[in-house]
Amino acid sequence: MALDAAYRFPHMPKYYYDDWLEVAEDEIRHFLMLEKLLHELGAEYGDVEVHNSLFEASQKTQTLLERMAVVPRYLEANGLDATPMILEKLQKLSKNAMLEKIQDTLKIILHEEIEHVKKGDVWFGFACEAERKSTEIYFEIINKYYPQGFLRAKNLNADARKKAGFSCKELSFMAKREVC
Ligand SMILES: [Fe+2]
Numbered sequence: 001m002a003l004d005a006a007y008r009f010p011h012m013p014k015y016y017y018d019d020w021l022e023v024a025e026d027e028i029r030h031f032l033m034l035e036k037l038l039h040e041l042g043a044e045y046g047d048v049e050v051h052n053s054l055f056e057a058s059q060k061t062q063t064l065l066e067r068m069a070v071v072p073r074y075l076e077a078n079g080l081d082a083t084p085m086i087l088e089k090l091q092k093l094s095k096n097a098m099l100e101k102i103q104d105t106l107k108i109i110l111h112e113e114i115e116h117v118k119k120g121d122v123w124f125g126f127a128c129e130a131e132r133k134s135t136e137i138y139f140e141i142i143n144k145y146y147p148q149g150f151l152r153a154k155n156l157n158a159d160a161r162k163k164a165g166f167s168c169k170e171l172s173f174m175a176k177r178e179v180c
Pocket of ligand 1: 023027076113116
């Protein structure tokens with residue numbers, strides 16, 4: 001997805017491409033970390049069905065504005081909310097070395113994903129400016145592709161999302177309460 005973001009949109013500033021190549025490198029490393037854990041558990045990537053919403057989103061969003069809103073700033077940002085919930089569930093299991101490795105890996109990924117969302121936030125802002133649109137168009141775009149988009153927003157990871165560039169106004173709107 002990061003490579004597609006780099007390939008799809010030509011004539012952007014050089015640091016746009018630097019950003020997405022950096023993200024691609026992270027994602028490759030994340031995949032290898034998870035694949036290693038799967039192997040240790042006697043499994044392979046593909047043994048368990050996974051969703052392909054990132055790929056679907058990339059096919060649907062063909063402008064920089066929509067791509068940045070949907071892929072990093074919505075789908076990847078949702079990962080910032082989901083991972084702490086997974087960690088919380090794992091915390092309830094009886095401790096063992098494998099579990100600790102899984103928890104450590106998820107924490108690294110969570111931490112590094114903040115930067116991916118942040119990059120998406122920066123380039124979403126860039127696209128808004130280029131198209132002379134207010135950043136509030138974010139909600140219109142998300143609503144267009146995901147009409148139920150913010151239903152689960154009660155588990156918002158406000159700290160991580162703030163670091164990734166979401167404003168308190170946006171977070172409060174999503175969570176339907178004052179978050180900061
Ligand atoms: Fe990512």
